[in-house]
Amino acid sequence: MSRFFTIIAIFILAALASSCAKQSSPMGGPKDEDPPVLLSTDPENNQTNLSPNEINLLFNEFVALDNPTKQIIITPKIKTDEVQFLANKNRINIKLNQDLEENTTYVFNFQKSIQDITEKNPAENVKLVFSTGDYIDSLTISGRVAYVQPRKEREMKDILVGLYQESDTTDLFTASPYYIAQADTAGKFEITNIKAGQFRLYAWHDENNSLKAEYRSEAHGFYPEVIDIQQNMEGFHINIFRADLSDLKVNRSSPIGKNFDIVLSKAPITYEIQHPETGKKLFSRLNDRTIRLYHTELSNDSTEVTLSLKDSVGFSIDTTLYAKFEESDRRQEALEIKANSGLSFVQNLRAELTFNKPIAHINFDSLMVRFDTAGIIPIEPKHIYFTDSTKFTKAILELTIPDSLTFETYKVYIGDSSVIDVEGIANKDKLEANYKKLKQDRLADGVSGSVNTDERPILIQLLNKKDEIVKELYLEDTNTFEFNRIEATDYKLRAIIDRNRNRRWDPGNFRKNTQPEPIYFFYDSETKSQEFILRAGWTLTDILLEKRKDSGYYPDTSTTETTTELKEIDTFELPEFNTDPRK
Secondary structure (H helix, E strand, C coil): CCHHHHHHHHHHHHHHHHHHHCCCCCCCCCCCCCCCCEEEEECCCCECCCCCCEEEEEECCCEEECCHHHHCEEECCCCHHHCEEEEECCEEEEECCCCCCCCCEEEEECCCCEEECCCCCECCCCEEEEECCCCCCCEEEEEEEEECCCCCCCCCCCEEEEEEECCCCCCCCCCCCCEEEECCCCCEEEEEEECCEEEEEEEEECCCCCCCCCCCCCCEEECCCCEEECCCEEEEEEEEECCCCCCCCEEEEEEECCEEEEEECCCCCEEEEECCCECCCEEEEEECCEEEEEECCCCCEEEEEEEEEECCCCCEEEEEEEEEECCCCCCCCCCCEEECCCCEECCEEEEEEEECCCEEEECHHHEEEECCCCCEEECCHHHEEECCCCCCCEEEEEEECCCCCCCCEEEEEECCCCEEECCCCECCCCEEEEEEECCHHHEEEEEEEEECCCCCCEEEEEECCCCCEEEEEEECCCCEEEEEEEECCEEEEEEEECCCCCCCCCCCEHHHCECCCCEEECCECCCCECCEECCCCCEEEEEEECCCCCCEECCCCCCCHHHHHHHHHCCCCCCCCCCCCCC
């Protein structure tokens, strides 16, 4: 053989050798639908009296690891940032790189992290248990996680449940738990191989894969009492909810132009300014996290004000500060007016007007309701009232449209320069907002029903398809409700158990060990939907809103039809709703 062909042969053999050494999917052949099968482990499953430095798993085919730091759940907790995961041909190697606790049972739950390299079929039910002591801890707790606000998505994802030792100073916001498990898509969970002791139980939606909850943004929940685990326990129920648990405080305050701004750490749900001239010479408005104070007389002077704040989770503060008002050539903010245009009504037109600044005067000569090119209904002072007599930033316009008028569209008109704010600035632009009067043949007679609870009061709300509140009732002495003469369309119903009587829904507060107020809602078990159709001329009666579980321990969980329905309806979500009791 010539030297040239010898060199070619060497290159071909080298290429073949390299191809054989590379771990890759074979070409051709039938599709691999079988998951990898675990052949052996080192250490062996349920082995005792050992503290391994590494763990090895052997499978019947080549495997790969999919996101092991998230998928592989190890309990009790270890320093996962020091663990090394490696897939090599048909073996999985885990180097722990740390000492394990004495007399402790460890569980490695691999979930769907181990897959074959051809079709990514995950190995099933791969779990390794061993103990550094003489025996395997075998206690188990189980239960279910549900959202307080029902979800549209049926499947739950990235829901973790954790046990923290009562003696531990950490919690679900500060560190990963001692024992941890992942809930399945129905919210069911089971934590196994627990050592007897006292623990606290939490659940959360781990969106960022940190193995702990983010107190500002991630949904979370908790069992309110310490659990003494001495035997297997079934029937825990944890409701999770979103709540911003960050501190409520004044970040800074300073003059801004002729006014005075108070910047908060987060938006409050309510605030009050206590001052002898509040609503007379001293006014305020809230814009997200900033409260702006206006004074109609003070200039280059300051005055003491007391500020009372409360946020959505019940944190409140009272603080006193000096508001200074200075002369300034800074351009004043323009006055803007907005309205809830586009709504329908039966006979009483109701419009909500919001202003970006407190209002001092309204010229009613330029306010009217138009119903054709020439027809108008004058708006008079008796038709408008402000929802807060000290802030003057939101007004309600209520006006009865005579039955003799058969037009469909009515336009609320506010002319330019007809509204004056406390700084003497008039609105530059006119406002036109349309409202539709419903015809009699588009009306349903009504809908009525009850809420399956003995608790009072109940805030019952009728929602449209956009989850906007159409009507609401506040039930203090009954659990029955009725909405009459409403538009024939699709609706939803929900009931808020207003335990603190503030006429809005309140989330729980982990810091105060308070649970969220319950939300019950109508659910049609036949259509699997929250929506129901109300047709013109129809009356829908006997609507029932079923009770749902609070977070708690229910060891005798029933398997009746009612419980089955609860399991289904707990997997829907309504968007965040307005918590202002005046809306």
